[in-house]
Amino acid sequence: MTKVTTADEFVLQVRGLGVRYQTSQGTVHAVSDVSFEVRKNEVFGIAGESGCGKSTLIRALLRLLPDNADSAAELALYRDQDLYGLSDADFRQNILWQEISLVPQSAMNSLNPVYRVGDQVVEAIRTHRRVSKAEARGRVAELFDVVGLQADLMQSFPHEFSGGMRQRAMIAMSLALDPGLIIMDEPTTGLDVLVQERILRRIREIRSEISSSIILITHDIAVIAEMSDRIAIMYGGQFMEQANAIDLFENPYHPYTLGLKNAFPSIRELGSELISIPGSPPTLVGPVTNCPFQPRCPFHLDRCASENPLPINFGEDHQVRCFRSEDANQLRHLAAEKSTWRSLN
Amino acid sequence: MALIELNQLTRHFEIRPGLVDRTVRGKPSRLIKAVESLNIAVGENEILGIAGESGCGKSTTCMMIAGLLPPTRGQIIYRGSDLATADAAVRKEHRRNVQMIFQDPYESLNPRFRVADIVAEGPRALRLWDQKEIGDRVESMLAGVGLNPGKYTERFPHELSGGERQRVGIASALVMQPVMIIADEPLSMLDVSIRAGILDLFRELQDQRGFSSVYVSHDLAILGNVADRLMVMYLGQAMEVGPVEQVIRSPKHPYTRALIGAVAVPDPRVKRPVPKISGDISRPIDPPPGCRFAPRCPYADDSCHDTFLELDTSDPTRHQAACHRLHVLPDEGL
Numbered sequence: 001m002t003k004v005t006t007a008d009e010f011v012l013q014v015r016g017l018g019v020r021y022q023t024s025q026g027t028v029h030a031v032s033d034v035s036f037e038v039r040k041n042e043v044f045g046i047a048g049e050s051g052c053g054k055s056t057l058i059r060a061l062l063r064l065l066p067d068n069a070d071s072a073a074e075l076a077l078y079r080d081q082d083l084y085g086l087s088d089a090d091f092r093q094n095i096l097w098q099e100i101s102l103v104p105q106s107a108m109n110s111l112n113p114v115y116r117v118g119d120q121v122v123e124a125i126r127t128h129r130r131v132s133k134a135e136a137r138g139r140v141a142e143l144f145d146v147v148g149l150q151a152d153l154m155q156s157f158p159h160e161f162s163g164g165m166r167q168r169a170m171i172a173m174s175l176a177l178d179p180g181l182i183i184m185d186e187p188t189t190g191l192d193v194l195v196q197e198r199i200l201r202r203i204r205e206i207r208s209e210i211s212s213s214i215i216l217i218t219h220d221i222a223v224i225a226e227m228s229d230r231i232a233i234m235y236g237g238q239f240m241e242q243a244n245a246i247d248l249f250e251n252p253y254h255p256y257t258l259g260l261k262n263a264f265p266s267i268r269e270l271g272s273e274l275i276s277i278p279g280s281p282p283t284l285v286g287p288v289t290n291c292p293f294q295p296r297c298p299f300h301l302d303r304c305a306s307e308n309p310l311p312i313n314f315g316e317d318h319q320v321r322c323f324r325s326e327d328a329n330q331l332r333h334l335a336a337e338k339s340t341w342r343s344l345n
Numbered sequence: 346m347a348l349i350e351l352n353q354l355t356r357h358f359e360i361r362p363g364l365v366d367r368t369v370r371g372k373p374s375r376l377i378k379a380v381e382s383l384n385i386a387v388g389e390n391e392i393l394g395i396a397g398e399s400g401c402g403k404s405t406t407c408m409m410i411a412g413l414l415p416p417t418r419g420q421i422i423y424r425g426s427d428l429a430t431a432d433a434a435v436r437k438e439h440r441r442n443v444q445m446i447f448q449d450p451y452e453s454l455n456p457r458f459r460v461a462d463i464v465a466e467g468p469r470a471l472r473l474w475d476q477k478e479i480g481d482r483v484e485s486m487l488a489g490v491g492l493n494p495g496k497y498t499e500r501f502p503h504e505l506s507g508g509e510r511q512r513v514g515i516a517s518a519l520v521m522q523p524v525m526i527i528a529d530e531p532l533s534m535l536d537v538s539i540r541a542g543i544l545d546l547f548r549e550l551q552d553q554r555g556f557s558s559v560y561v562s563h564d565l566a567i568l569g570n571v572a573d574r575l576m577v578m579y580l581g582q583a584m585e586v587g588p589v590e591q592v593i594r595s596p597k598h599p600y601t602r603a604l605i606g607a608v609a610v611p612d613p614r615v616k617r618p619v620p621k622i623s624g625d626i627s628r629p630i631d632p633p634p635g636c637r638f639a640p641r642c643p644y645a646d647d648s649c650h651d652t653f654l655e656l657d658t659s660d661p662t663r664h665q666a667a668c669h670r671l672h673v674l675p676d677e678g679l
Binding site: 049050162164165192193194195196197200201219220221222223225226228245246248249259260261262263264265266267268270271274275276277278280 | 538563589607615
């Protein structure tokens with residue numbers, strides 16, 4: 001299935017995005033040289049562990065970074081608007097919520113406890129659109145229906161909602177202004193299995209009804225596999241590998257992707273041995289001069305410690321940052337052996 | 346003889362209304378029935394997994410087995426003696442022999458203690474050995490969980506990563522040489538690449554030293570990997586119990602089926618069917634008699650609302666479900 005993609009099929013195009021934090025320990029390169037595209041009506045998944053920079057990346061795109069951070073990109077286009085070229089006021093008025101909305105990580109705690117849930121969504125709509133209260137309420141009732149909440153729940157306060165209901169209310173709010181792109185940061189983390197299942201199913205249904213694209217950020221490999229059309233695997237502030245979902249799971253190239261797959265249990269494969277990746281993630285202080293995964297990588301070469309590999313293309317839609325990607329077949333076999341990873345200790 | 350046997354174990358919490366509501370308005374107290382008539386036994390060297398969603402009573406059960414919370418009704422039988430009536434010597438032995446690993450490695454370590462003192466705290470409190478021996482055992486235990494003693498003994502918890510803290514938690518449970526470890530979601534705060542390492546460590550230590558475990562988690566994929574037997578709980582009641590492979594591959598109870606069907610699978614080609622379940626989980630406040638899952642169950646009839654079918658745990662190898670309606674359920678495999 002090869003598809004020719006033209007520029008107007010992209011909702012978001014990002015090239016060479018970096019974010020640095022100035023801290024007392026020095027400059028932290030939280031995100032470096034990240035490039036990706038999000039196509040129309042697709043779910044783009046970003047998977048990575050704590051501290052890999054996935055939340056920083058989207059905060060940079062939404063201009064929600066703290067004062068000690070600065071970010072730059074060679075290119076950051078939403079449709080045909082340069083995201084870094086807009087003034088803050090312009091960005092807030094015309095892009096945030098209108099075009100790109102966010103379901104934040106702790107969505108469960110993102111509702112104001114002293115206002116009724118429905119009123120909070122009405123307020124979000126009326127901040128950006130000149131509509132009457134009654135019209136806005138009608139819209140909120142529609143949105144509640146879309147996310148599977150009964151319309152009379154608009155009158156409730158957040159504390160009367162369960163975790164799953166609050167999450168659904170936040171998703172309703174993110175849909176309020178028909179944005180072209182919705183960013184969901186760990187939308188089901190901390191929810192029970194059955195609640196998570198229902199929310200994910202609802203997100204899938206919503207996507208088939210509306211024309212928005214979704215960026216889904218999570219540490220949960222199973223969630224990302226089920227939800228995404230294309231996936232990026234992030235480590236140490238970089239996209240180590242990105243590809244369409246099936247290709248990434250069936251033909252992974254990067255040693256970190258191989259390691260993550262080994263470490264993640266599947267309920268369909270009981271008794272398969274889980275293999276951890278020894279070591280811990282890099283601190284990212286100072287400029288990036290090596291492959292960030294090199295210290296934990298059983299396959300590293302000498303040059304991995306002094307050079308950071310650039311992304312290499314494999315086929316239409318698969319990019320990998322690894323000097324050993326040509327040896328992928330061999331690495332896939334070796335990575336399935338526990339002794340391979342143990343040898344590092 | 347089972348190491349620990351729970352017999353009709355029940356725990357209720359009373360919610361008392363405020364003084365005015367109680368005395369002037371005459372509001373009655375309400376009961377949260379956190380755990381209801383639980384029967385299960387854990388044998389020597391066995392890992393019993395307990396699965397369930399928030400509010401199912403899995404943590405309350407852990408606290409009771411560890412002796413941190415007295416039961417409202419029922420018995421905890423430790424090596425043949427009922428803990429409630431046992432003499433002080435047995436209770437002291439139980440306290441040493443049943444150790445707990447806590448969920449949150451960030452909040453369960455004393456921030457003012459160095460790693461060596463955290464691990465030595467238990468043996469010192471019970472005066473298990475003299476100071477020199479305690480020091481030696483702490484060092485070898487730290488080495489056993491993969492923390493180099495020379496590097497870690499003098500550190501404070503804030504100098505450790507999440508995975509290292511969890512190892513300290515495991516070391517301080519194991520240094521007591523327990524016969525049973527109660528692990529309450531010990532991996533839920535850790536990253537994927539580190540989890541597998543802690544699981545390995547847990548199993549290695551179990552092979553070497555031999556201990557039983559009650560392993561509680563909401564993550565069925567992990568339980569499938571670590572447990573020998575699995576018990577599924579819903580709002581304080583045991584719904585299903587059996588050997589872990591049987592429960593996960595061919596679940597009987599409608600709730601277990603829904604729960605297992607809802608677990609996401611790390612394979613983009615897999616399409617899961619929609620779980621047959623309606624409504625949301627409630628709270629076990631003044632629940633009606635009968636099966637607490639009945640209001641959400643597509644197969645429930647009157648008998649389900651009237652009486653709860655308790656599991657018969659006389660045969661620990663048996664796979665069984667607490668359901669009146671098993672005969673009407675369709676066959677479904679995964």
